[in-house]
Amino acid sequence: MRQYDRFMKLKIIAASAILFSAAMSLSAASSDSIRQKPTDDHLISLDLEARLDWQIVEHQQSLDRSQTGFLGKYIALKAYGELTEGLTYTWRQRFSRTPKDNTFWDQTDILDLNYKFGKFDVGAGKQVVLIGGYEYDRAPINLMCPNLFVSNVACYQFGVSGGYDVTADDHLAFQISQSIFATPQDRNLYAYNLMWRGAHDITDRLRLETIWSVNEIEYLKGKFCNYIALGNKLQIDDRFTVLLDLMTRSYPDNRAFKNNTFMGEFAWNILPRLKLTAKVSYDCNRGVNTTDKSEVARGSQLVIGGVVAEWYPLVKTRHLLKVHAAAFGSFGDNRNPADMMQKNTMYASVGLTWHMNLFNYK
DSSP, X not given: OHHHHHHHHHHHHHHHHHHHHHHHHTTOOOOSOSSOOOOOOOSEEEEEEEEEXXXXXXXXXXXOGGGSEEEEEEEEEEEEEEEETTEEEEEEEETTSOOSSSSGGGGEEEEEEEXXXXXXXXXXXXXXXXXXXXXHHSOGGGOSSOOHHHHHOOOEEEEEEEEEEEETTEEEEEEEEEOTTOBTTBXXXXXXXXXXXXXXXXXXXXXXXXXXXXXXEEEXXXXXXXXXXXXXXXXXXXXXXXXXXXXXEEOTTSOTTSEEEEEEEEEEEEETTEEEEEEEEEEEEOOOOTTOOOSSOTTOEEEEEEEEEEEEEEEOSSEEEEEEEEEEEEEEEOOOTTSSOOTTEEEEEEEEEEEEEEEEEO
8 A cells, every 4th residue: 555655646746747847838939949059159158057956855755854855956157169160179167066076177077179170070188988878968957867877977087089970970989088987096097988979860750869889997907897888869750759778887707787777768749848758767786796896886776767847938049948847766776875766766856947158259
């Protein structure tokens, strides 16, 4: 009976979230897309991004008061532009991120210079580590109850990269970066990442996109784990999107397919500015070697599933405003007590996200 009551409670919250966003959308004007249109090339464009949520978290029907209430989820400044033809830069400083080393650089997500010449490009700075998958590819401000791997991966590291446009729709990139397992006590660890991004029209209504990678990541000096990450996206007209992320992580002393993350998502643009998404993910780490380092704690097997409704009341070239409502539940086991999603966790939130272009200069 307790499990039934908990299930009904989650169901009611999810239904309320959807109805809230649907009702709000009746006053929204039409739009070709819920995405912002890119601005013209500038020497500098300065943006402010912020997100505020009210959320409730329950673990096994017990309210987690430390994670329930109003939370400032995200605030960051982003600058980007073109210094000269082909030479661009991106800088994103996230003020809502807690420094791990008590340094300014911990709050710097990205500080990257990139030079494109012909079909080639090279880059250097603090970059996103090139790991495949669409859940991983999302900016933190857009993450809604991510899987355990994405919740824990240290995805921003210093590195250098190079890429080549195989075709107009296929890009191959190689990156050498600091390892995602590097620590203040041992920074001399590295990752070697190969990524392919592709996009191909299957029919005039069906488009397949991919973010695939193979990664060799040093977790102890001279010891490497291997990631194979396959992110797949199927776009059906402009209304439906299907995502499927498949990832496995293997270690020298453990058999393959013991450490995995899978994610499936279906999104429906019900109206031009209203989107409904259903998502489920599965993380497991059944490895036996205690020296292995992983974003998913050893012994964990956790399923997370839920729905998100997003309404875009304002979509301009320079500004975007989004209202979301979400409800998720989990079952299984998570051996990392620091994660929000644990065994039999219920999470629901309503929030506001805004992107503001503060300044442009050509």
